[in-house]
Structures are given as structure tokens and as C-alpha cells.
Amino acid sequence: MTIKAVLFDFSGTLFRIEPTESWLRAVLTEAGVALSEPKLTLAAEALERAGAQAGGALPAEAPAGELGDLWAVRDHSAERHRAAYTGLSRQVRLPDPALHDALYDRHMAPRAWSPYPDAAEVLAGLRERGVAVGVVSNIGWDLRPVFRVHDLDPYVGAYVLSYEHSLQKPDRRLFALACEALGVDARDTLMVGDDRRADGGAAALGCGVHFVDHLPVDRRPDGLRPVLDLIG
Template sequence: MRHIFRGIFFDMGGTLVFPDPERISAAFSRHLKRDFPPSRCLEAVHAATIELDRRLTVPSEKPEDWWGDYFGVVADHCDPERLSSSAERLHAFEELRADHRKRNLWSWFVPGVRELLDWLESTGVVAGIISNSDGRVKAQLRAEGLLDRFRVVLDSHEVGIEKPDARIFRMALDAVRLEARDSLYIGDFTNIDGRGASRAGLSALIIDPLGKRSEWGYPTVRSLESVRNWLEAAGS
């Protein structure tokens, strides 16, 4: 089929990989002293993305401690009755932070990554990564055998520019010699990924697993596995 996009760039965390729900479950269960199934933790991760995305639209609520705010929402979703103490939650958050320093917590590759990349490659679409990260994106992709599937991989820690700054998107476009009007960016935050892509002239698509942000200004899909259908519909 003929694509309306010649290049598709992906966010990493929250798009291709999520925080490992098994590791979150283990830390929460240990410190909050109750069982938290991984499936519940994964749903809580999605809820945290929505809440922090919402806060980014309100200057007075803009997150200052991303780690604490993010996992605070995860804990609220897992433990809505707040049966655990603040100290117990803090111990869980700090264990996850220490674990993340040693081994990236955002390590659970979502279903359908390889299949989507195979399909894009078969149709001649250039794939790339633009990620706000800590310098570990390339190593993570290499470990999964995926690094060579992307023509360009930009990690904000390495290039010194973070989304939503339009310059990081333009760097990716320049690297693969594509025009913004021919390119799509797929991410999980409307106020970081959608806004940054739009500023640079790219189209944007938001991964929204809970289906809560369909009216936030950007097209959405529920999962990475739905991207192919969305692209086929967009190109028809």
C-alpha cells in the first residue's frame, strides 16, 4: 500500500516500552504489604501517564518531582483507599528508583513492536526514535536486537535537547533527510510528544491505552498493535 507518511518516529518509554509491571508489583507488594497483581500495576502506569499529561496543561500543577509524582499516581491507582502509609509508599518509590539506576525500569516491550517494524520496513517507511531518556536507549534497543531497525535514534541525554523542543524533531528529520510534512511521531504524552511534534511540523499520534484522551487535540489509538490499522485507514 502507499503510505501518506515516509517516516515514522517513535517515543521509547510509554510507547515501545513500559515500566516493568512485575518489578512494580514486587516493590509495592513488599513495602505496602499486600498483593498488587502486575496487571493492576500496568493499568496504574497508564493512569499515571494521563494524570501527569493533564498536570502539564496547568502551570501551577506542573510536576517538579517526576519520579515521586508519577509513582504517587501509580500507588493511588493501586491503593485507592490509601491503606498504606506515606513512609511505606516512599520506601517502595525509592526501591524502584534504586532498581532503575541499576537496570532500566522501562524494560517491558509492548506486544507488536517487531511485527509493526517488519510491516513498516516492507512498505518502505523509515523508522526512527526520539526519546527523552537518560542515555540508555541505544543499549536497550541493542540488547533487544532492535537497534538496526531504526535509521536514527536520538536520546535527549546524548543530544542535550528534550521534547517538546522542536529542535530534537528537526535533528531526526535532518538525519534521515525527510520533510516534516511527510512524517509522523508516535508517543504517549499530548503535552510533550504531540506538542513537540506539532511545533516541528510533524503529525502526531498518541498511544492511549485507557481511551481517555481522544478529545485532547490529537488522534489516539489504544495500543501499538492498533497503529497499522490506523495508518492503513489514514492512507486509504
């Protein structure tokens, strides 16, 4: 297999969202809401169990009822994505109801995301080898500003975001759109992601697939480097 293009997932692959407690603390500070340290810690733990932070932990218990139905298609549109995550957040009592939307807004801020330590090195290495790069993400908002702020946008030739197409991985059509945008055949393309079900859907199109571990940034310093070895 001659790899002419590499598709990357976003969250847990190239970037990692800030820890739940930092996320909550930043929103409380910006809103001018005071919360004791013990209460802040408890609220952060509850939000994490609820799966309220997009890009963070999945819900400890699968959402049920209308919220469960919404959760299943959350990445199909910006409206569904916000409704699903604020719905999970609202399961946790916070000092001000407006904080739930503020938490959602915070998770879209470029400063809430950190690239993995080897992301720039690997993307630059692919460019040097003449390999095209695309980003294929299940998401409900425009992540391009995150790449621009962290100086990774110049390496990306195409962004295929689920909410812009009303499709979500593992639907093979999303990967096909990325290959088409890059002008490559799926059989010459490698998909790199952290979700075996969602990102593994690229295999149905004929892409190669490589998985990385969704770990905190400081615990995965070189998880992307094997991609360069696969390219040769």
C-alpha cells in the same frame, strides 16, 4: 502527504515498563530483603502514587518545591532524571534506603521492559515499505540496549534522546534533530506517541502526528498497526 519516515516515542508507545509491584519485587529479591506480601503491596501502591517509576504512572500530586523544579526538567540530563525519580521514591519508606537507587537502576534494565505485541510487525512493515524509523524519547538514560535485547534495534535508523541534547519534548528542536538524522523533511514525517502534549509538539515542525493509548501490553495487542494503514 507522502510519509518517508516515522518517529516513535519509547515508553507507552513501542515498549511498556513492568508493573510497579513486579518492579519492587525484583529489587527486593535481588537485594535479599524480605517484605511480607501485604507490606509489599502497600509499598508498591505508594510508589505508584508517588510516580516513582519512570515510564509508569505520573505522580498523583504534582511535586512541589525543589523537587517540583527538578521534575519540570528531569529529562534534560541523566543526573536530573535520577535525582527526580529517586526523590519521588524517597517519599515512600522502604526497609533499606539503598533500595531507592536500586529501583531506579532496575527500571533501566532491558528485562524490565516489554515491547507491545505488534511492535516488531509494524517496524518490519515500515522497513519493507522503505520508510525510515527514528525513536524520539524524553528520557534520562540510554535506551538502545532495550531495543537490542528485544531485537528491535535493526529497524531503527536514529535515536534522539532528550538527555543527550538537554532538550525535551514538546520542543520542536528535538524532532528536527530526528528528521535531520534520518535525512527527511518534517512534512514527510509522522510522529507516533502516547502523550498529546509532548509528542504533539512535532506538529509545530510540520510533522503529522498519530496517538496510541498508553496501556498495559496485554490490553493493547494491535494499537500500532494503524500506522501501516497511514503509510499505505
